[in-house]
Amino acid sequence: MATIRVQHEAIDVAADIAALTAGRFDIGGIASFIGTVRDMAKGRRITAMTLEHYPGMTERALAAIAAEAERRWRLLGCTLVHRVGPMAPGETIVLVLAASAHRQDALEASAFLIDWLKTRAPFWKKESFADGTEEWVDAREADDLAAARWGALSG
Amino acid sequence: MAESSLHLLYFAWLRERVGLGAEDVAVPPGVATVADLIAWLRRRGPGYEAAFGTTAPVRCAVNQEFATPDAAIAAGDEIAFFPPVTGG
Numbered sequence: 154m155a156t157i158r159v160q161h162e163a164i165d166v167a168a169d170i171a172a173l174t175a176g177r178f179d180i181g182g183i184a185s186f187i188g189t190v191r192d193m194a195k196g197r198r199i200t201a202m203t204l205e206h207y208p209g210m211t212e213r214a215l216a217a218i219a220a221e222a223e224r225r226w227r228l229l230g231c232t233l234v235h236r237v238g239p240m241a242p243g244e245t246i247v248l249v250l251a252a253s254a255h256r257q258d259a260l261e262a263s264a265f266l267i268d269w270l271k272t273r274a275p276f277w278k279k280e281s282f283a284d285g286t287e288e289w290v291d292a293r294e295a296d297d298l299a300a301a302r303w304g305a306l307s308g
Numbered sequence: 309m310a311e312s313s314l315h316l317l318y319f320a321w322l323r324e325r326v327g328l329g330a331e332d333v334a335v336p337p338g339v340a341t342v343a344d345l346i347a348w349l350r351r352r353g354p355g356y357e358a359a360f361g362t363t364a365p366v367r368c369a370v371n372q373e374f375a376t377p378d379a380a381i382a383a384g385d386e387i388a389f390f391p392p393v394t395g396g
Binding site: 188204205206207209210213235246247267270271272273274275276277278279289290291292293296 | 365372373374390395
């Protein structure tokens with residue numbers, strides 16, 4: 154059963170790893186992806202990033218993505234935490250954890266989870282620049298290609 | 309046939325252009341698909357035209373599942389419009 158959270162508060166990576174592994178002695182490895190806010194985009198300095206989402210659908214989409222990972226790999230645990238609201242460069246936007254008995258399942262599942270999250274979960278980024286302007290971030294074709302390498306939904 | 313009541317949601321730059329995040333609308337019987345709904349919305353005012361009358365891609369969800377323009381819609385549906393997602 155995956156842990157899914159969408160939150161305004163800062164993400165505590167160590168606390169989520171501890172929660173995933175508490176009382177477990179069957180886990181042989183935990184793979185993570187931690188997404189953070191960069192301070193530059195298209196050569197311009199970013200002062201803040203704001204994440205908007207679709208409450209209700211977001212949680213459903215994340216649960217469906219985690220369930221798909223659990224069908225494809227032998228996972229002993231899975232955590233998806235996404236931050237929303239305003240955040241500063243350097244802060245964590247997203248945390249993906251996948252735990253398994255052997256590393257290959259955890260490593261592949263974590264890559265799959267972030268690739269699908271980026272293309273299938275309803276979040277939108279807005280960048281605030283040092284000159285006072287704001288822009289919604291455009292979707293990237295590279296993200297679609299990264300997600301496509303995993304094929305279609307199996308369930 | 310009576311009008312159908314729909315719950316509409318707008319996100320990101322669509323929300324900004326339409327000028328609101330959510331509304332309930334009653335659409336005439338001929339509005340049967342997402343594409344029909346977009347055509348009907350575009351006639352409601354300049355904000356809607358700015359949101360939907362652009363070449364920028366718009367995505368849709370019907371009852372919180374991604375949907376294509378040919379998807380059927382029915383009274384009581386929750387229909388959301390938004391740009392391609394950019395999370396992570």
